[in-house]
Amino acid sequence: MTEDTIICRCEDVTYGQVVEAIEQGFTTTEEMKRMLRCGMGACQGRTCGRLIAQIIAAKTGTSLSQVPLPTSRPPAAPTELAILAGTPHEETS
Amino acid sequence: MKRRADAVIIGGGVSGCGLAYCLAKRGFKDVVVLEREYLASGATGRCGGGIRQQWSTEENTKLAMESVRLFGQLDEELEYETEFEQGGYLILAYTDQEVEQYKKNVAMQQKLGLDVRFIDPKEAREIAPHLNTEGVLCATYCPSDGSANPFYVTQAYAEAAKCLGVQIELYTPVTNIEKRGGRIASVVTSRGKIETPLIVNAAGGDSVSLAKMVGVELPIVPTRHEIMVTEQVEPFFTTMVISFKHGVYFRQEKRGGILMGYGDPDERPGFDITSSMKFLRTMSRKILNLMPALHRVKVVRQWGGLYDTTPDALPILGPVDGVEGFIQINGFSGHGFMLAPKVVDLLAQLITGEELDLPIDRLHMDRFLTGEISRDLSVV
Numbered sequence: 401m402t403e404d405t406i407i408c409r410c411e412d413v414t415y416g417q418v419v420e421a422i423e424q425g426f427t428t429t430e431e432m433k434r435m436l437r438c439g440m441g442a443c444q445g446r447t448c449g450r451l452i453a454q455i456i457a458a459k460t461g462t463s464l465s466q467v468p469l470p471t472s473r474p475p476a477a478p479t480e481l482a483i484l485a486g487t488p489h490e491e492t493s
Numbered sequence: 494m495k496r497r498a499d500a501v502i503i504g505g506g507v508s509g510c511g512l513a514y515c516l517a518k519r520g521f522k523d524v525v526v527l528e529r530e531y532l533a534s535g536a537t538g539r540c541g542g543g544i545r546q547q548w549s550t551e552e553n554t555k556l557a558m559e560s561v562r563l564f565g566q567l568d569e570e571l572e573y574e575t576e577f578e579q580g581g582y583l584i585l586a587y588t589d590q591e592v593e594q595y596k597k598n599v600a601m602q603q604k605l606g607l608d609v610r611f612i613d614p615k616e617a618r619e620i621a622p623h624l625n626t627e628g629v630l631c632a633t634y635c636p637s638d639g640s641a642n643p644f645y646v647t648q649a650y651a652e653a654a655k656c657l658g659v660q661i662e663l664y665t666p667v668t669n670i671e672k673r674g675g676r677i678a679s680v681v682t683s684r685g686k687i688e689t690p691l692i693v694n695a696a697g698g699d700s701v702s703l704a705k706m707v708g709v710e711l712p713i714v715p716t717r718h719e720i721m722v723t724e725q726v727e728p729f730f731t732t733m734v735i736s737f738k739h740g741v742y743f744r745q746e747k748r749g750g751i752l753m754g755y756g757d758p759d760e761r762p763g764f765d766i767t768s769s770m771k772f773l774r775t776m777s778r779k780i781l782n783l784m785p786a787l788h789r790v791k792v793v794r795q796w797g798g799l800y801d802t803t804p805d806a807l808p809i810l811g812p813v814d815g816v817e818g819f820i821q822i823n824g825f826s827g828h829g830f831m832l833a834p835k836v837v838d839l840l841a842q843l844i845t846g847e848e849l850d851l852p853i854d855r856l857h858m859d860r861f862l863t864g865e866i867s868r869d870l871s872v873v
């Protein structure tokens with residue numbers, strides 16, 4: 401991977417930016433998401449989330465299992481407003 | 494971590510970090526900020542980022558107007574890009590009662606010097622294309638309202654504060670507050686104790702539990718507030734649109750996503766901030782009613798956060814009776830991000846013993862004892 405390798409395709413976040421953020425002290429995927437927006441685009445981190453966790457683990461010298469992935473938020477996949485407006489009324493978590 | 498400090502601020506949201514910076518700027522630097530998780534992990538990092546000056550009480554209007562002025566200087570002062578934009582706020586009126594109320598609001602706001610005016614539905618559609626104005630009688634519009642990135646604003650304050658000597662301790666929850674003879678004595682955390690004569694309670698929805706540790710009952714009700722955002726589409730409007738009748742607000746972020754939320758009147762008090770299907774469905778219906786053209790636009794993410802609501806929807810600022818050295822900066826009732834720049838400036842003035850350039854006596858907690866409160870009506 402080089403500085404310019406794109407890690408998050410939805411938000412155009414590069415490997416260099418992720419490493420810089422880690423150096424600034426953002427060592428969780430949640431903070432990274434808020435700082436760089438990686439995982440806030442259309443794929444919601446389904447593509448980049450694991451990759452970012454791996455970079456954090458490698459750079460901070462922790463094992464991958466120690467780096468939690470960001471909270472996955474509904475809806476499970478991008479869904480049209482018109483479809484959501486027609487969905488039945490149920491409480492979920 | 495330090496073992497003693499001149500002041501300890503509990504909470505690393507926009508209030509805590511902003512206050513730390515304003516204190517340090519005045520030379521009051523022996524300050525520690527304690528944050529349970531990471532910066533802006535509470536309401537701040539979950540909020541809509543909206544900045545509005547159109548309120549029904551003078552208190553909120555003045556604080557918001559001064560904050561907008563300060564937001565305008567923040568990037569330069571803190572050397573950080575906080576994405577402050579003035580895209581305007583459009584507030585829709587559907588009933589005669591709303592029109593009457595907005596007339597009073599606008600008269601008060603204009604008297605305070607705000608550039609705000611009534612517009613007709615046609616102009617509203619020019620400002621927000623595709624807006625369904627069926628049933629809209631008129632709207633109020635303030636072009637200098639806008640938005641900023643809450644995470645960046647908090648980060649900007651925090652970094653500037655650190656440069657001036659403030660210590661910020663992350664992943665350090667406060668577990669107890671100790672007093673001695675009616676005075677604050679120390680704060681106990683997961684990583685040890687800090688002796689201090691001054692504690693600032695900037696813990697958002699959790700302020701209530703912290704105050705209880707020293708026997709203070711804050712009249713704050715934590716309540717979930719949900720919000721969601723769509724995929725990015727070609728930017729076509731910059732204004733925030735609000736309808737109090739529908740309890741809805743929405744705007745398009747510069748990157749193209751449409752951000753929207755509504756206040757659910759049936760929401761029960763509590764600390765649950767998980768996402769609900771009810772919100773997803775109701776919000777989708779409400780937005781398609783106001784902007785039917787969005788029906789094919791996809792929702793990508795939904796989340797929730799806590800409102801720290803007071804009986805008058807105004808914050809609780811300053812000392813409390815009975816415990817010396819215990820300062821409140823909480824109870825923002827869903828609009829603490831936009832008020833933060835001025836509120837933290839004023840509290841820093843108060844703590845360092847300066848004369849306040851905007852009085853906040855009416856935001857003292859004892860207002861709830863006299864029973865003479867007047868609620869801000871412009872709340873979503």
Ligand SMILES: Cc1cc2nc3c(=O)[nH]c(=O)nc-3n(C[C@H](O)[C@H](O)[C@H](O)COP(=O)(O)OP(=O)(O)OC[C@H]3O[C@@H](n4cnc5c(N)ncnc54)[C@H](O)[C@@H]3O)c2cc1C
Binds near residue numbers: 533697
């Ligand atoms: C969905 C939503 C949308 C919103 N939209 C807007 C908007 O558009 N405009 C606007 O102005 N406002 C908005 N708000 C309100 C705004 O987010 C808040 O008023 C504001 O962020 C309050 O900031 P704060 O720093 O006071 O509190 P918070 O950001 O909640 O910070 C409190 C901090 O204290 C920490 N903490 C709590 N307990 C402890 C403890 N025991 N020890 C250590 N730390 C602790 C928490 O982790 C948290 O980080 C919205 C709120 C929500 C939930």
